[in-house]
Amino acid sequence: MARSRISAIDVQDVTKVYGAGDNSVKALDSANLTIFDNEFFTLLGPSGCGKTTLLRLIAGFEDITEGKINLFNEELISLPPNKRPVNTVFQQYALFPHLDVFENIAFGLRRLNKSNSFVDKRTKDVLELVQMQDFINRKPNQLSGGQQQRIALARALAPEPKVLLLDEPLSALDLKLRQAMRFELKNLQQETGITFVFVTHDQEEALTMSDRIAVINEGQIQQIGEPEVIYEKPRNQFVANFIGEANLIPGKCIKNGKDGLCKLSTGQDINLEIPLSFKKGEHLTVFIRPERVKFNKSKGSSLSKIQEFTYLGNAAHIQIISNNQIINATLPIDKAKTFHKGDEIDIEFPKSFSQIINS
Amino acid sequence: MNIQGENKSKNNFIGLMPLWLVMGIFMVGPLLVMAFVSVMESNSYGGIHLKFDLSGYRQILFDTNLFDVMEFNPAYIIIIGRSFLLALGATIISLILGFPVAYYISRQKDNVKNLLIFLVTIPFWTNLLIRTFAWIIILGKDGVIENSFTFIGVLDDDDSLNLMYTNSAILIGLVYSYIPLMVLPIYSSMEKLDIRLIEAASDLYSSRLHLISKIILPLTLPGIIGGSILVFVPSLGAFIAPDLLGGGKKLLLGSLIQFQFAYARNWPFGAAIAMVLLAIIVLILYFNARVNKKHEKFN
Numbered sequence: 001m002a003r004s005r006i007s008a009i010d011v012q013d014v015t016k017v018y019g020a021g022d023n024s025v026k027a028l029d030s031a032n033l034t035i036f037d038n039e040f041f042t043l044l045g046p047s048g049c050g051k052t053t054l055l056r057l058i059a060g061f062e063d064i065t066e067g068k069i070n071l072f073n074e075e076l077i078s079l080p081p082n083k084r085p086v087n088t089v090f091q092q093y094a095l096f097p098h099l100d101v102f103e104n105i106a107f108g109l110r111r112l113n114k115s116n117s118f119v120d121k122r123t124k125d126v127l128e129l130v131q132m133q134d135f136i137n138r139k140p141n142q143l144s145g146g147q148q149q150r151i152a153l154a155r156a157l158a159p160e161p162k163v164l165l166l167d168e169p170l171s172a173l174d175l176k177l178r179q180a181m182r183f184e185l186k187n188l189q190q191e192t193g194i195t196f197v198f199v200t201h202d203q204e205e206a207l208t209m210s211d212r213i214a215v216i217n218e219g220q221i222q223q224i225g226e227p228e229v230i231y232e233k234p235r236n237q238f239v240a241n242f243i244g245e246a247n248l249i250p251g252k253c254i255k256n257g258k259d260g261l262c263k264l265s266t267g268q269d270i271n272l273e274i275p276l277s278f279k280k281g282e283h284l285t286v287f288i289r290p291e292r293v294k295f296n297k298s299k300g301s302s303l304s305k306i307q308e309f310t311y312l313g314n315a316a317h318i319q320i321i322s323n324n325q326i327i328n329a330t331l332p333i334d335k336a337k338t339f340h341k342g343d344e345i346d347i348e349f350p351k352s353f354s355q356i357i358n359s
Numbered sequence: 360m361n362i363q364g365e366n367k368s369k370n371n372f373i374g375l376m377p378l379w380l381v382m383g384i385f386m387v388g389p390l391l392v393m394a395f396v397s398v399m400e401s402n403s404y405g406g407i408h409l410k411f412d413l414s415g416y417r418q419i420l421f422d423t424n425l426f427d428v429m430e431f432n433p434a435y436i437i438i439i440g441r442s443f444l445l446a447l448g449a450t451i452i453s454l455i456l457g458f459p460v461a462y463y464i465s466r467q468k469d470n471v472k473n474l475l476i477f478l479v480t481i482p483f484w485t486n487l488l489i490r491t492f493a494w495i496i497i498l499g500k501d502g503v504i505e506n507s508f509t510f511i512g513v514l515d516d517d518d519s520l521n522l523m524y525t526n527s528a529i530l531i532g533l534v535y536s537y538i539p540l541m542v543l544p545i546y547s548s549m550e551k552l553d554i555r556l557i558e559a560a561s562d563l564y565s566s567r568l569h570l571i572s573k574i575i576l577p578l579t580l581p582g583i584i585g586g587s588i589l590v591f592v593p594s595l596g597a598f599i600a601p602d603l604l605g606g607g608k609k610l611l612l613g614s615l616i617q618f619q620f621a622y623a624r625n626w627p628f629g630a631a632i633a634m635v636l637l638a639i640i641v642l643i644l645y646f647n648a649r650v651n652k653k654h655e656k657f658n
Contacts, residue, residue, distance in 0.1 A: 061558050081561040088562045094555035098577045108563035159563070 548582030
């Protein structure tokens, strides 16, 4: 997908500390990132990792302790939230209970001193965008969670913000609705061309919707990249474990370099690229996704055995034990059906999908 | 089934006995006695004659002159009007002063909040009469205010600001007495206000003033109305502040009623005025209930 490379949001060495003295908590630790214009950017991490803090700093609800945030190359710090050309979709929607749907959506437009006819037209347009035009006179408490969610989205989109901030907007919806809304959000972002900054703890949400993802843990940005990169080339064990399932197998370096060799605790020797920083005999960890693990029924005697076979419908999850080391594998169901619990097997770790990973 | 149902309602009645007793003894009983007294003939030595007579009510509007002809007498209507205006003034001033206080308290951290709420209720710990006397010392001739002005040279030694025995003094007394009753209900509805609504409004370009008028005021309306009633109703019937700070120069409803029972010995007339006062208050409460009901719909 072609993207312009204009920087929409520049986060520079931003640190946020809550409280003071001994009780202080560092929610964000010198975070750096650049979000480009027209990008669907996701801040992903477990709860309490600082992702929401970063969003609130951009919105202006919290003061930055150190560092600065630029919005289209203009510094934001001095601006209160009501002067920032960004809008927020709140986790619990925060619709104004005393105003009807129309007035909720018109709220921001009226503050921008738009003419009545413009407010009327724009409000109806965004209602159509989120397919809620029939609910224009309802009060928020007369709407279901999913409907409130759409109105919150419409309200934030109505003033055509330069950047839309979304704070776990789908977390209160049930699964089916959540999945449908993912596509709608993504479409909406492409239709409007507005930069979306999306906060979530749901890795599947992040992978399916984002142009790029920043994985955050304990106030620190772990990795920034496209979903494929984050998934296939995680930079450390936290990212590997947080996104999808990962096998992290301890091993020993036999030969480093592009054509390296490593002895795994499972007993196999495998070929993979080992950075030159690892010396011969040094301990390391090899990362491989379960769906990349290959195996065949063993001809002779083998170290590896299928310990658990879990049927998942379209696939099967297979737990292998090899020299006391557990390895997880997933197989498409047709292929998996040829294996059974207790089978002795030979495992293979394809070179292109195995990598050394830092802790 | 039927018998069981009857048993159940009987049990309910017995279970609710304490409620009926409390309501009966403390609420309904005294009111019925008042209503009864208001329609009896007065006894010039105090108390009543057991004879139906509506002259208590008639007296509010009409006077009998020397020739036994009924004449319209506006004196009591004026007293009711004046009481009404003073109570209204006290309510408005309490609202203007109390609302920001409640807002400020609700924005503090929990431990600060509790301390401030505690401070707001402290005046209730002392007798109202004594606290009102304190205001005489503050407002009176050679009182705290006048002496301060004299000290900084704004006021000559023998001049007086004449703060005491004015409507303003009464207003100050009423506001002082009842402002906690304004702060507490407003604070309570501010507490219920979702902070994210405030964030959402400022996210949508609301200035502070706009935020207060379009989000906070409408959403704390039940507290504002509740507080206003709690200030207005006792202000209407107050007699300590009017007597001590107003010097009893201009009669107000509370003082008038007190006067009828304690000195003029016209119980039915006093009771009749009290009943009129009650009717006004019930009307206001009815209005409040309707507004609240409307409010519940979206809260």
